[in-house]
Amino acid sequence: MLQDTLDLMPLWAFVAACGVTLAAGFVKGAVGFAMPLVMISGLSLFLDPLVAVAGIILPIVLSNVLQVMRFSWSQAGEAVKEFWRYIVIICVMILISAQFVTMIPAHVFYLVLGVPTVTLSLIQLIGVRFRVAPKWRNASEWIVGLISGTIGGLTGTWGPPTVLFLIALDTPKAKQMLVQGVVYGLGSVTLLVGHLQSGVLNAVTIPWSAALLIPGYLGMQMGFWMSDRMNAAVFRRATLVVLIVAGANLVRRGLLG
Template sequence: MPEQFLFSLTIAGIYLLAGSVKGVFGIGLPTTSVTLMTMFIAPLEAIAINLLPMFFTNGYQFYKAQNHRQLLRSYWPFTVMLLLFLALFSVFAAGLGNDIIRLLIAISVISFAVNNLFVTKWTFQPKYDRFWQFSLGSLAGVLGGLTSLWGVPITIYLVMKQVTPRQFIDASGFLIFIGCVPLAIGYAATDILNTDSLMPSIAGVVTGIIGFKIGERLRPLLAPALFQKLLLWMFLIIGVRMLYSSLMG
C-alpha cells in the first residue's frame, strides 16, 4: 500500500506539471506526462494512466470553448478521420509491445518538439482545408491509437491554418477530448486499460485540472515564448534519449 500511494503521489506531481503546461499553452499535457512517466514505468502502463487525465482536462477545455457548434462545423472532416483511425489502430497498441511503443512515443515527442521549435511557417490556401483535415486527421488517428499522443498533427494543422490563439486552444481541446472515447474502447478491449491504472489515473485527473487552472492564471504573467522554448528543448532532449534507448536497448 505505501508503494502504491507513493506511485500515485508521483503521478499526481507529474500531472500537476503537465496540467500547468496545458493551462499556459492549451496543449502539452499528454506529451509532458507520458514523456516523464516512461522514464520509470512501461510505455503501455503510461498511456493507460494518461487516458482519464487527458479526457477530463480536455473536456474542461472544450467546455470553456466559445462556440461549440462552430467547432463541430469547422472541424468535422478532421474529427471523422481521427475517430475512425483511433478506433482502428488502438487495438494494435498492446500487440506491438513496450519497445515499439517507446520508439513511437520517442518519434512523436521529437516531432512535436521539432515542429514547434523550427517549423512555424507552413500555410495552405483555404480551398485545401478539407484535404489537410482528412490527411492530418488520419495521421492523428494512427499516431493516437498506437501511442495516445495525437497532438503533433493537430498542432501542424492549426498552425498551417493560422488560427488565433483562442481558436487554437478551443480546437485542440475539442479534438483531443472527443478522440479519447474510441481510444478508451480500444484500450479496454485489449486490456491496456484496466483497474491497475485507475488510482494513479484518478490522482492525475485531480492534479491535472488543478495544474490547468494554475497554468491559466500564469499565462498572462509568464514570458510564454521563452517558457515554450525551454519546454520544447526539454521534450527534444528526452525524446532523443528515449529514441536512443529504444534503438540500442
C-alpha cells in the same frame, strides 16, 4: 482487485506520477495541449509504457472538458462544424490503432511519437512556417487526421500533429485553444473506449488513472492563469518549445531505453 492496483507501482512512483501529472496539467492549461505527451514522457521514465498509457486516459478526458468549458456551446459547435473531417478520421483511427498498442515494442512506441514531434517543431521554431493553401484544406485534414489518429491510438497523444496543423492554418490563439479542446476531447473519449476494448484500461488500471485526476485538475487551473497572460507570439514559441523538450525525451528513451 484494489490490491492489484496498489501493486502496480511503489509509493514513491505514485508520488512522482502525481508530480508529473501536475506539471503536465500546467502545460496543458498554459498552451492548450501536450498533457498526454508530457505525461507519457515523464511517466515512462519509471513505469511500464502500458501502465503509463492507462494512467493518462482519465486525466486527459477531464482536461479537455475543462478546456472546452472556457468557451460557449455555440463556439464549440462551430469548431466541430469547421473541423468535422479532422475529428472523424482521428476518432476512427484511434479506435483502430489502439487495438495494436500491446503489440508495439517500447522503443518503437517512443520513437514513433518523438522523432516527428522534434523534427517538425524544430523546423518551425527556427523560422520555417508551413502554410496550408485554401484549396488543399479539406485534403490536408484527412491526411493529417489519419496520421494524428494512428499515433494517438498507439501512444495516447495526437497533440503534436494537431498543433502543427493549426499553426499551418494560421489559427488565432483563442480559436486554437478551442479547437484543440474539442479535437482532444472527442478523441480522448474515443481513446477511453478503444483502451477499454484493448484491455489497457481495466479494473486494475482505472483506479490508478482516476487518482491522477486531482493533480491534473490543479495543474490545469494554474496553467489557465498563465495562458491568460501570454501574448500570441510567446504562446506560439512556448508551444513549440514544449513539443521539442517532451519529444526529445521520448527519442532518448527510444534510442537508449
